[in-house]
Amino acid sequence: MTPPNPSDGSTDSDAPNIEVVPLTAAFASVASALHAKGFDDAWESDAIIRLLDVPGAFGILAYRPGDTSKNAEDQPLGFVLVQAVLDEAEINTITVAPDARRMGVGRALLMAVEERLQQGDVNRILLEVAVDNDAAIALYQQHGFAEVGRRKGYYARQGGDKIDALVLERLL
Ligand SMILES: CC(C)(COP(=O)(O)OP(=O)(O)OC[C@H]1O[C@@H](n2cnc3c(N)ncnc32)[C@H](O)[C@@H]1OP(=O)(O)O)[C@@H](O)C(=O)NCCC(=O)NCCS
Known part of the structure; x- marks a missing residue:
């Protein structure tokens, strides 16, 4: 490649x-x-x-x-x-x-x-994802990740708000 x-960021709709x-x-x-x-x-x-x-x-x-x-x-x-x-x-x-x-x-x-x-x-994949990131959570769940924890106020949003993260795991 x-x-x-x-x-340009352009892609076809196909x-x-x-x-x-x-x-x-x-x-x-x-x-x-x-x-x-x-x-x-x-x-x-x-x-x-x-x-x-x-x-x-x-x-x-x-x-x-x-x-x-x-x-x-x-x-x-x-x-x-x-x-x-x-x-x-x-x-x-x-x-x-x-x-x-x-x-x-x-x-x-x-x-x-x-x-x-x-x-x-x-044999184990971990990740953190913001609790309000519905698209990413759906992707991970569809791919076999499961919630194993939560980190309070892990992400700082623009404007200062804090948001929790879910800790997700997938066993290989
Ligand atoms: C999360 C992200 C990576 C998903 O990538 P994507 O290429 O759109 O995902 P895919 O097309 O492979 O989706 C696979 C599956 O995930 C789920 N999914 C993905 N996006 C979704 C959405 N917006 N709403 C609901 N389900 C969704 C669906 O089950 C989907 O399968 P389907 O299309 O057959 O229904 C993309 O939305 C993104 O780049 N977001 C911004 C960055 C980000 O938040 N990254 C994650 C940080 S933890």
Whole structure:
């Protein structure tokens, strides 16, 4: 895959042909642009590179392959960042471009994460999700995650409000 251009953010309304590749430092700016569309606290490329540099960390990038006959470039769709330590892994972030949501990109990213983790010793995936993030909670529940805890006031919203996080777990 050539580094895609996230700047226009456009996707067709058709369901995308979803491919996944390892998210390397070369794609950090692509991931940073995607992150800015998904969260208030956008992560800079440097921060993403630092996260990828930690032992046990990896990322997956989803994209729609371009079509040279139509002069269409690869289109970044979403990414996920994971940190594995011994037999546990944590999903640090996952986001899908707003105009590519509800097309199975999030599901494809989680499946790619599990496929990768099953090659190692990890048998448990954990994550935190804001209690009001209905889309993400629905994605995780559909994917077999279950609630194992709650962190009070874990997230700070713009304007200062605090919101609880659910801790979700999936056993592999
Ligand atoms: C959460 C997020 C990653 C989901 O990605 P997505 O590509 O839209 O998810 P998918 O299309 O793979 O959805 C898979 C399933 O999850 C559930 N789901 C996803 N989005 C949903 C929504 N908005 N409402 C209800 N269910 C939803 C559905 O069960 C869906 O299956 P279906 O479409 O066959 O009904 C996406 O909404 C996003 O990027 N949000 C902003 C960033 C964010 O909040 N990340 C999570 C931080 S913890």
